[in-house]
Amino acid sequence: MPAKVALAGGSGNLGPAVLNQLLDAGFDVTVLSRQSSDKTFDPRAQVAKVDYESLDSLKNALTGQDVVVSTLGVGAVPRDTHLRLIDAAVAAGVKRYIPSEYGCDTTNPQTAKLPVFADKVAVQEHLKKANKESGLSYSLLITGPFLDWGLKVGFLLNLSGPVVTLYDGGERKFNVTTLADVGRGIAGIINNLPETENKTVYVSSTSVSQKQLLALSGKSLETKTVPAIDLEKDAFAELSKPAPNPGVFAPLFIQRAIFGEGFGSQFDSGKLFNESFGLKTVSDDQIRGFFN
Numbered sequence: 001m002p003a004k005v006a007l008a009g010g011s012g013n014l015g016p017a018v019l020n021q022l023l024d025a026g027f028d029v030t031v032l033s034r035q036s037s038d039k040t041f042d043p044r045a046q047v048a049k050v051d052y053e054s055l056d057s058l059k060n061a062l063t064g065q066d067v068v069v070s071t072l073g074v075g076a077v078p079r080d081t082h083l084r085l086i087d088a089a090v091a092a093g094v095k096r097y098i099p100s101e102y103g104c105d106t107t108n109p110q111t112a113k114l115p116v117f118a119d120k121v122a123v124q125e126h127l128k129k130a131n132k133e134s135g136l137s138y139s140l141l142i143t144g145p146f147l148d149w150g151l152k153v154g155f156l157l158n159l160s161g162p163v164v165t166l167y168d169g170g171e172r173k174f175n176v177t178t179l180a181d182v183g184r185g186i187a188g189i190i191n192n193l194p195e196t197e198n199k200t201v202y203v204s205s206t207s208v209s210q211k212q213l214l215a216l217s218g219k220s221l222e223t224k225t226v227p228a229i230d231l232e233k234d235a236f237a238e239l240s241k242p243a244p245n246p247g248v249f250a251p252l253f254i255q256r257a258i259f260g261e262g263f264g265s266q267f268d269s270g271k272l273f274n275e276s277f278g279l280k281t282v283s284d285d286q287i288r289g290f291f292n
């Protein structure tokens, strides 16, 4: 019998790629979607309309599921919603919970201290507590920034102006993962439940520097280098305003953790689950394709 997997938030930036990989891996997938949402999903999946404010609604949707995968937005979706989904998984007797991580290494103490990651850290604490008090286990999937998405939106390298900004010289390497490989990482966890129980699991499509990405873009643009600490200073300056804009401070904090030193953005290769999950390193040609 294929594992029964509930996917919460299957319609966002990441969710569709995850849904696709879960279905291709042969799992029996139910997507949880808000009653108000008009999003449509791959017909191979079942859809459960839920009220994220109601523990009962979530518990009903999760009853009979083996695994809950959350790809809910973090920040835009209130912290309480994430915690309620965990409580519902406990109440429904789910075996494994994979929270909405998929980015910077929030188990690194320096990263965990950045305000933008407070909700992810709170979710981790809630999962550890739930694990002690119930049969729910968890896996945290750390992937670094999304490679294809990050190039498309200019998050890893902004090529829109005449001058490209490189942080701390742009030579520091960091791990990146494509949206599809994030999905493969989640499928890998579900196919390896004992090996990934209550663990932080790292996967990555490759590691790159901003300078390498610029070379692969094929563009010869002027560059300027900015200290990565400035990202954090600018983020805190925004946070100190009477009405801070998350659209400004959140990406600055996240870029600080990607491009700065000491945030664990280059993974220890010995910790990668790539091989056991069957992930292949992306080639330079594939990366060139992401710029188009």
Ligand SMILES: NC(=O)c1ccc[n+]([C@@H]2O[C@H](COP(=O)([O-])OP(=O)(O)OC[C@H]3O[C@@H](n4cnc5c(N)ncnc54)[C@H](OP(=O)(O)O)[C@@H]3O)[C@@H](O)[C@H]2O)c1
Residues within 6 Å of the ligand: 008, 009, 010, 011, 012, 013, 014, 015, 032, 033, 034, 037, 038, 039, 052, 071, 072, 073, 074, 076, 077, 078, 100, 101, 102, 103, 104, 144, 145, 146, 149, 150
């Ligand atoms: N590493 C990276 O570069 C990177 C980049 C982006 C995101 N991420 C991470 O990936 C995860 C998913 O992020 P995302 O950007 O894909 O999420 P998103 O697009 O903001 O939201 C995902 C889904 O959450 C559902 N949702 C439920 N309640 C909601 C509410 N109150 N408001 C808005 N949406 C609600 C929606 O699905 P329905 O409409 O179907 O209910 C929505 O499509 C997060 O952990 C995020 O930090 C990482």
